[in-house]
Amino acid sequence: MTTVTVDADPTRSPAVVAGVEQVRRLRTAVPGPVSLRLRERRAAAVAAGVGMVLPAFVERAGGAVLVDVDGNSLVDLGAGIAVVNAGHAHPRVVAAVTEQAEAFLHTCFMVTPYEGYVAVAERLGGLVPVDGPTRTVLLSSGAEAVENAVKIARAATGRDAVAVFDHAYHGRTNLTMAMTAKAMPYKRGFGPFAGEVYRAPMSYPFRDPAGLTGEEAAERAVRSLVTQVGAEELACLVIEPIQGEGGFVEPAPGFLPALAAWCRDHGVLLVADEIQTGFARTGDVFALDHEGVRADLVTVAKGLADGMPLAGVVGRAEVMDAVHAGGLGGTYGGNPVACAAALASADVMTEEDLPARAREIEAVLRPALEAAREHAPGIGDVRGRGAMLAVELVRPGTLEPDAAEAARVARTCHEAGVVVLTCGTYGNVIRLLPPLTIDPALLADGTAVLVEALTGRAGSAA
Incomplete structure (x- = not known):
């Protein structure tokens, strides 16, 4: 050739x-x-x-x-599925990774902690669309973050049920497969799945009835959830502000604010899955910022560390701290090299x-x-x-x-x-x-x- x-x-x-x-x-x-x-x-x-x-x-x-x-x-034009937001091998990120790798690669934060993990938690607390003081747990993958967000929501509310949406994608673990809508290739042959997961219709302007507003679509979703399970049983409502694997479905204006208001009124925690939409991908630091929506918990991964495996859950302090000591963590969660990459990526996001x-x-x-x-x-x-x-x-x-x-x-x-x-x-x-x-x-x-x-x-x- x-x-x-x-x-x-x-x-x-x-x-x-x-x-x-x-x-x-x-x-x-x-x-x-x-x-x-x-x-x-x-x-x-x-x-x-x-x-x-x-x-x-x-x-x-x-x-x-x-x-x-x-x-x-x-x-x-794929960026590792929205991971390398700062680009492949950004010099700032490479330098930070190299410096940390030469210092130490791993100790496990739950055994002997290090400043990088704390610094990432501090930085995330200042970025996420969450009101008031925040707390953070760092993990290794997006699915792990979603699983932990559900754990935290259940611990904080004393409720079991989880609401998700048509066309949603939340991961490949057992619970997140149950939360994911698409059967093939993600779910077929892998059941039975975790229970107490209920699905509501998403606002999908291209396929919704003509003229359906975001507020009306939210009412439709709420009616479905109330009928299936009841607000008093719901620990959390988990939603991608713009759906990813489900087809980049962007809900109609007003849909997310209306759902957030309903969650506040009924003691249901709003979990924003910003794993694909976060860190400037949508033109705002987080996709919720576009309509000024505030969440109780936010899951992050992908663009967080520009290619290094790092994920997290960031949320309101009183919600996050509802979990007993030792209930959150993981051997590799918040790896020091990945944390160094995340801090450098955050600098690039701001400075550039x-x-x-x-x-x-x-x-x-x-x-x-x-x-x-x-x-x-x-x-x-x-x-x-x-x-x-x-x-x-x-x-x-x-x-x-x-x-x-x-x-x-x-x-x-x-x-x-x-x-x-x-x-x-x-x-x-x-x-x-x-x-x-x-x-x-x-x-x-x-x-x-x-x-x-x-x-x-x-x-x-x-």
């Missing part, structure tokens, strides 16, 4: 991050021959149940570019104004995607906020999901060297999660590739 190098602004030298040029460059087909050999090794050694979006094995990464083992440079960068990304992507609808009648909806945007694909003129078309668009992008992801209850949504530090020329190039895949026409982000 002839080498293809694409730079949306050929008059300038490409930016370089961590030694990686911020340009799309194809030296082989994607995946290339070395990746294909590694895929054979993977099949022989890795459990078949571990999925794979694109079998292009990565050798290094910097900024918003993945360099695979065949020398192809791919535009990353990543919320503003997310809004700038939306200002490029959204108009291009909206314009593509003129030439792609299968685009049913363009939605999301900031650098968390999605395209829902349907059969033209209907609401019937078109998962095959979503798979085709993703495959076309992958072959052209642009990494995009699919999602949605029906598998028909293209989701976009670029690093918030993505080079503007690289974003323009990746957007043009996506538009061409959607429309079959050469596109441009300009």
Whole structure:
């Protein structure tokens, strides 16, 4: 294959991050021959149940570019599923990780504590949309954070029941599988699941009856929960402010404030699952900030530590402290190297104004995607906020999901060297999660590739 190098602004030298040029460059087909050999090794050694979006094995990464083992440079519009918000190998994060790794890698905070854990808890307390003094527990994964949020809510309220929503995704552990809506691939064959989980209808403007307001959708959800279980039995209501795996479903304005008010009135704790939406991804530090909603508990992970495994639950002090000593924790939770990465990531978010960068990304992507609808009648909806945007694909003129078309668009992008992801209850949504530090020329190039895949026409982000 002839080498293809694409730079949306050929008059300038490409930016370089961590030694990686911020340009799309194809030296082989994607995946290339070395990746294909590694895929054979993977099949022989890795459990078949571990999925794979694109079998292009990565050798290094910097900024918003993945360099695979065949020398192809791919535009990353997935960011490790909203993890590397500050970009791959951000120098501030790498330096912090290196310094901490040279000091010590692990002691277990529950045995001999260290300042990094405390510093992360202090920093999170000043960021999360929670009123009053806060407390934090640090963990290792998003699912672990959700599980612990439910534990805390049950301990604080003395109630058992948990409310979740249609299209929700909360994790792969037993309790979080019960809380997750989508059966395949997350739940099928893995039951029985934890009990006392009740599901309410989500505000889904694209699929709701025309004219249904956010407040009316909240009333619908509340009626469902009161009928199923009763407010007096609910420990907590757990919601993603913008749903992730369920299809980047952004509820109608007023939905979240109305639910928050109902929770306050009935002693139900509001748990905001901000695992995918947090840390500037939606153009605000947290997605709840958009409507000024305050939660009792907030779960965080993904963008918290820019690639290091770290998660947490942050909440009102009196709620968090309802749990007895020893009831929260984990061997690896709040690992010192991950904490160092989180502190550096928080500095980058503030100093480089990543919320503003997310809004700038939306200002490029959204108009291009909206314009593509003129030439792609299968685009049913363009939605999301900031650098968390999605395209829902349907059969033209209907609401019937078109998962095959979503798979085709993703495959076309992958072959052209642009990494995009699919999602949605029906598998028909293209989701976009670029690093918030993505080079503007690289974003323009990746957007043009996506538009061409959607429309079959050469596109441009300009």
